[in-house]
Amino acid sequence: MQALSTLIIIDKNSVQPVYLQIANQLMVFIKDGNLQASHRLPSTRQMADWLQVHRKTVIQAYDELLAQGWLESRTGSGTYVAKHLPEIHPRSLLNGSAKPINPAHTAGFEFETLPHLATPPVWSKQKHHLDDGFPDSRLAPLEELARAYRSQLLTGNPYVRLGYGDTLGSLWLRQVLASYLNDTRGLKITSENILITRGTVMGLYLSCTAFLQPGDIAVVGELNYNGANMNFLQAGTRLLKIPVDEHGIVVEALADICRKQRVRMVYVTSHHFYPTTTALRADRRLELLKLAGQYGFIIFEDDYDYDFHYLSKPLLPLASADKAGMVLYCGSFTKSISPAFRVGYLVASENVIRHLAQLRRIIDRQGDILLENAIAELLQNGIIQRYLRKALRTYKQRRDVFCDLLKSNLSNYVQFQVPVGGMAVWTHFDPAIDLNILSQKALQHELYFASGYRNDDLSPVLNATRLGFASSTPAELESCVEIMVRLLKGG
Known part of the structure; x- marks a missing residue:
């Protein structure tokens, strides 16, 4: 037990009380089988001396484990690991050969990963964005x-x-x-x-x-x-x-x-x-x-x-x-x-x-x-x-501005139809343009847009994506197009 006590680490700067630090680490020893059922713990005075803490702190730690059922007190005999606990084969505490387990990272049970769920959710933190067609929350x-x-x-x-x-x-x-x-x-x-x-x-x-x-x-x-x-x-x-x-x-x-x-x-x-x-x-x-x-x-x-x-x-x-x-x-x-x-x-x-x-x-x-x-x-x-009526007028203006920008600045690189509704322009890029590479480069210039649609079999053939205009002001749309122009021209 004295050897185990040397493995108890107390952090005086932690927000967790010292008695809980002691109790939790003793609990781990019990769970790992290093303290077996009916094992007698040292007295609170002896444990306090080993850990260099006040005896009342150890009493609180023991009381916590007694309340949770990990320990039991026997009158006139001392404090023991509860006898009702099952036998657990201990894992090596130091220099063991057993493969370390991190349950916070990997579960102990197997499950099937489904490929159709592998698509990660998308959100943009970039300053500029031509998203999937989102509203402008500022309105x-x-x-x-x-x-x-x-x-x-x-x-x-x-x-x-x-x-x-x-x-x-x-x-x-x-x-x-x-x-x-x-x-x-x-x-x-x-x-x-x-x-x-x-x-x-x-x-x-x-x-x-x-x-x-x-x-x-x-x-x-x-x-x-x-x-x-x-x-x-x-x-x-x-x-x-x-x-x-x-x-x-x-x-x-x-x-x-x-x-x-x-x-x-x-x-x-x-x-x-x-x-x-x-x-x-x-x-x-x-x-x-x-x-x-x-x-x-x-x-x-x-x-x-x-x-x-x-x-x-x-x-x-x-x-x-x-x-x-x-x-x-x-x-x-x-x-x-x-x-x-x-x-x-x-x-x-x-x-x-x-x-x-x-x-x-x-x-x-x-x-x-x-x-x-x-x-x-x-x-x-x-x-x-009333908000929807105002937003409709605003988004129509932004659609017109954005389509004019695409036509005047990117006509050599993209083709599109002016949308009759919605908040994005379905845009076909020149086949020589790798949309994935272009979108990654754009991120480095604080511009987000989707790299092309992963949700259909035609994406590689169409080389197209949605460029959302509604969530950006005309000035912001102009900045977005300027970034794309620089990237497409090798800037």
Whole structure:
């Protein structure tokens, strides 16, 4: 025991009390088998002498281990390692041959790593950014939101406002949102048709988990959102890809698949197709709904940036014309206000919403009710609507500025179509340009943009990526293009 005591290291500068340092290290000795069950510990006086600490400190350490059940006190005999502990074969304390184990780094059990989950999340800390198409948080009604959130935090019955809520989400938000979506999206729903989520990805995950079985067929475009593909692969589906052209997914290719195989779900970003930002043409919308009714597959409609359409009024979503109850319609305030505000919504038939709410409960009991109510207040008072109108004008101006900059400065290197909506430009680079190398060089000059899309088989051929303009001012966009020009010209 005296030899073990020499291995106890006491750090007088640590924020952890000395008695806990002693107790924790003795506990490790017991766990590692270096102190076996029923082993007698030295007296508190003897241990204090070995460790050069006050006896009361050792008493506190012993008392801590007694309370936790690692030690036991025998009247008139002393303090012992608890006899009920199992026998543990000790590991060498010094110069042992056993391979060191670091459980903080590597688990002791095996598990399968899935390649479709290997895509790392992306966020930019660079001064300049041409991102995936994010909103400018500087435009968001933050002061109004802060006041509304504070009001929710401090007023009303604290047991209710700070307790558990409905798994479906804030009733107030669902009621206001139903009215808002009916007015702006042409839907005909009530609060019972809405499940509040953390965003569209959560809505898709719940839908995949609830309605897909391993081996089911899910259909997406050859170009598609990687997060959607990951969800389908995680659900164990057979992921089939259909061609994409300037009008979105080729629905006739989907019809060919349906005539041969049973399709369970089709994922579509019908308004501003991801990643190209083109709109799904009207005849294809009608045909897609017709096929869903005929063959019985679910349409998951991800309407991630409905509010930002620049030519005319936005096209109404597929859900507005769904007479057969085949569409799951999902949107969020993430792309409208800021990615930090994790509030989204999934719209479907009432029985579907109830089913999804049961599933949601086991992974996320409820969302941020305070934030949901604060957003409900802003929606009800028209603040979000005014913000969206202002943001639409601002983003249109930034789109025009950015496209002019690309045309006047980078026409020898890139090709693109001016997007009719959304917050990014789908940009094709000259085949001689290595987008991966270019993006890495850009990072060294405080500019972030994606190196090209990893979410489809066409990326190496297309040599294209999304360049987001909405989150940068005209002056910032000019700086971004200047950096790209210097890099492309070898500067």
